[in-house]
Amino acid sequence: MTERLTDLWIEQLKNLHSLEVQLAKALPAMARTAEREEVRNFLLHHRVRAKAHATMLETILGELDETPGNVTCAAMGRLVAEWKPSDDIELLRTVRRGVHQEIERLAKAINGARVLGYDDAAELLCAAMEEEQYEDASLAKLGRRIHGHASRYAAA
Known part of the structure; x- marks a missing residue:
């Protein structure tokens, strides 16, 4: 049973x-379509975070002798x-x-890690979820800030 749960968890990862x-x-393609620099910057920052999370998952999988x-x-x-x-709000x-x-x-992967006793992996996944x-x-x-600005411009 534990082996099957581990296989399912690895598939989740x-x-x-x-x-x-x-x-x-x-x-990056989404960022190129952004109208506002703050949206573009946010998207490019989030890309860095997504790449870091992918690397973290590769590390966890590697410790399990698995690859993505x-x-x-x-x-x-x-x-x-x-x-x-489209516009920045839709983006x-x-x-x-x-x-x-x-x-x-991430929440599902954390639960799997905890059930299976992979405490170090659960900790890494929790940090990623908090981010x-x-x-x-x-x-x-x-979005609220931009929407407020858009509403004011539409009213003018």
């Missing part, structure tokens, strides 16, 4: 790695494929959906 890699690849392999996160693939250049909403996927999958939660709050704040 590989899927999460794919999510991070896909997001890191998509963010050919696993593809279909949900992130759809999100990236469906994204169309932030799209990125926020990606961040929510990260948070959700993503901070990013989510920052995205929300940036």
Whole structure:
């Protein structure tokens, strides 16, 4: 039973790695379409974080004698494929959906690590989730600020 749970958890880690890699690849293109420099800077900063999280996942998988392999996160693939250049508010909403996927999958990976006794991995995953939660709050704040500016411009 434990072996099967470990296999499922490893698959979760590989899927999460794919999510991070896909997001890191998509963010520069998204940043190029941003109207505001603060949005562009945020997206490029988030790319650095996504790449760091992918590296962290590679480390965890390596300690398990695993590699990310050919696993593809279909949900992130759809999100990236469906994204169309639009205004900054829609851009932030799209990125926020990606961040929510990260948070959700990190939470599941943390639970798996704890159940299976991989305490060091759980600690690393918790740190990544805290960073993503901070990013989510920052995205929300940036969106509210931009939306307020957009509303004022529309009223003028």
